[in-house]
Amino acid sequence: MQKKDYPMNVIELKNIVKTYDMGGVEEVHALRDVSVSIGKNEYVAIMGPSGSGKSTLMNVIGCLDTPTSGLYLFNGVNVSEMDDNELAKIRNKEIGFVFQTFNLLPRSDALHNVELPLIYAGVSASERKIRAQEVLNHVQLGDRIHHKPNELSGGQRQRVAVARALVTRPSIILADEPTGNLDSKTGEEIMILFEELHRQGNTIIVVTHEPDIAEHAIRVIRLRDGLVEQDELVSKRRTYTAALAS
Amino acid sequence: MHFFQELKEGLAISFRALRSNVMRSILTMLGIVIGILSVTLMAMAIEGINRAFDKSAAAFGTEVMYIQKFPWVSNDDWATIRNRRNLEVHYAARIERQATFVDAVAPAVSTVRRLTYGDNSVESAFITGTTHQYIMASGGTLADGRFLSAEESAGGRAVCAIGASVVENLFTHDDPIGKSIRVAGYPYTVIGVFDKQGGLFGQFTTDNRVFIPLESFQTHFGGRRDVTIQVHVTNKNQMEDAKLELEGIMRQIRNLAPGKANDFNVNQQEILTETFGPISATIAVIGLFITGLSLFVGGIGIMNIMFVSVSERTKEIGIRKAIGAKRRTIMMQFLSEASALCLIGGLVGLILAIPLSMIINQFLPTAIPISVVIISIVISLVVGVVSGFLPAYRAAKMDPVEALRYE
Numbered sequence: 001m002q003k004k005d006y007p008m009n010v011i012e013l014k015n016i017v018k019t020y021d022m023g024g025v026e027e028v029h030a031l032r033d034v035s036v037s038i039g040k041n042e043y044v045a046i047m048g049p050s051g052s053g054k055s056t057l058m059n060v061i062g063c064l065d066t067p068t069s070g071l072y073l074f075n076g077v078n079v080s081e082m083d084d085n086e087l088a089k090i091r092n093k094e095i096g097f098v099f100q101t102f103n104l105l106p107r108s109d110a111l112h113n114v115e116l117p118l119i120y121a122g123v124s125a126s127e128r129k130i131r132a133q134e135v136l137n138h139v140q141l142g143d144r145i146h147h148k149p150n151e152l153s154g155g156q157r158q159r160v161a162v163a164r165a166l167v168t169r170p171s172i173i174l175a176d177e178p179t180g181n182l183d184s185k186t187g188e189e190i191m192i193l194f195e196e197l198h199r200q201g202n203t204i205i206v207v208t209h210e211p212d213i214a215e216h217a218i219r220v221i222r223l224r225d226g227l228v229e230q231d232e233l234v235s236k237r238r239t240y241t242a243a244l245a246s
Numbered sequence: 247m248h249f250f251q252e253l254k255e256g257l258a259i260s261f262r263a264l265r266s267n268v269m270r271s272i273l274t275m276l277g278i279v280i281g282i283l284s285v286t287l288m289a290m291a292i293e294g295i296n297r298a299f300d301k302s303a304a305a306f307g308t309e310v311m312y313i314q315k316f317p318w319v320s321n322d323d324w325a326t327i328r329n330r331r332n333l334e335v336h337y338a339a340r341i342e343r344q345a346t347f348v349d350a351v352a353p354a355v356s357t358v359r360r361l362t363y364g365d366n367s368v369e370s371a372f373i374t375g376t377t378h379q380y381i382m383a384s385g386g387t388l389a390d391g392r393f394l395s396a397e398e399s400a401g402g403r404a405v406c407a408i409g410a411s412v413v414e415n416l417f418t419h420d421d422p423i424g425k426s427i428r429v430a431g432y433p434y435t436v437i438g439v440f441d442k443q444g445g446l447f448g449q450f451t452t453d454n455r456v457f458i459p460l461e462s463f464q465t466h467f468g469g470r471r472d473v474t475i476q477v478h479v480t481n482k483n484q485m486e487d488a489k490l491e492l493e494g495i496m497r498q499i500r501n502l503a504p505g506k507a508n509d510f511n512v513n514q515q516e517i518l519t520e521t522f523g524p525i526s527a528t529i530a531v532i533g534l535f536i537t538g539l540s541l542f543v544g545g546i547g548i549m550n551i552m553f554v555s556v557s558e559r560t561k562e563i564g565i566r567k568a569i570g571a572k573r574r575t576i577m578m579q580f581l582s583e584a585s586a587l588c589l590i591g592g593l594v595g596l597i598l599a600i601p602l603s604m605i606i607n608q609f610l611p612t613a614i615p616i617s618v619v620i621i622s623i624v625i626s627l628v629v630g631v632v633s634g635f636l637p638a639y640r641a642a643k644m645d646p647v648e649a650l651r652y653e
Contacts (some may be wrong), residue, residue: 064568085572088572091570103564104565105562120566
């Protein structure tokens, strides 16, 4: 799924600080000083132990949370001081979330779950049904569009979630432990899907604590105690096309 | 998204949510159903009573004045007025000569007697002796036949005009006109029949009355009675002037010194409506307030459930926000859920009001004015929006990160 070409980086984080005030006395420094740039069509894994700030970094990147200080340029636009409505708009159109626990609406079928971002984007009913169907076909679930989440397996649910993330043709796919609730075989299927999406031009950011999963990415950023400890290319990348080829 | 799109999507989500927990939706709605039902029935009853009253008061005629010994409504001590002298028949002639604002004057005396026709009888009918001008100085209208003529009146002929209830009770098959009935045993020929007046003041309407010439009345039933003098005011815009003039003439007739209070009353229909108006308004306010309380309780029930609903769907709200729902979208979603609950409850309440009002109709006149229906629907919506506001606001303000973490 292609988007317009930007000459600049998709994500530019400069000296991002995020501090939480816990009931007045304690302060939690989730991110102390993080500066990261992510370009178009990159495939990045963000790793770190719990408490490292990776969830917070994901929330800042995903515009779910605003930094306490620092600059965040998303496609060149300063989002660090945007208000709630503007952030919602960016989340809707530019960011596709994939969660560990899938986070589908349990009472709605797959088609409705996938068309939800389009509803919030104001797309007409007929057009969004077509697009939702298209993207569900793309993740090999075209024949299950009327199944509710409880009628789908874990892997299928995650694929619906991926379809939902893709339907607005976002600038980035942001996945938080996407295989955390799946068995290893199903997890592999999802990582194959991500690889496919990356090859098609999407920018993929995966947050994980599992090295196996991180090794599917091209670049790894390691966090510790709210700072970037390491930021390098993956030495031995796991891909499936290579495995298939050999 | 534009407002209507937001509304449409909000409603779509609402109906899905309401359907998913039918029992809870029904129980919550019940409060609104009962609230709207009671408010609607109360409004209907009030409207019905007002209408019945207006119709009843019309029986007294809008331009008719009743010169009588006592007032219809009195704030004074009964002791000060119970010793008043009766009015007398000959006042009528003097008033007719001197009054300029009236075009009909009729003295009337009444008693209660038994009527018979064949095997049928009316035990206690009002027998009124009066003159031919009565028909013009009364609120009654004739359905058939005619009233007493001037000659019949002057000559005291044995003719009568009867009211609708008398007809119902005496004449089951026959046409009354031309038949002879017995009034306290005396024979009278029916020459006219009055339209049914009905209403709340049954005793004072023409329905249970028989009108005979004054001369005839005095012959059979004696002349020493209290007289009512009914007059018709020519121009309804001159009611006040007419009243003042009549009072003046009466004071003369009764030889009242200036400064002394009237020892008679000029009564008119307006007195009834003036007295009834504030009473009716007070009943309406109290009645609607009390039934409004039940609606208030229903609204609280809605608010309560909406808070629960918001809390239950915290994660869902987080997901929607993550996907791009704006605060006002979330707000609209829950507001429309509360409004839908109230609107459906209100409609059910209205629908139930129809058969129930028919039951009440057996005891009280009820009417179903369109204004009540529209107002009930509007009130349902308002209750929905007001009750749903706080919960919806809380949902809209949720932090998506925390909401997503909620289990």
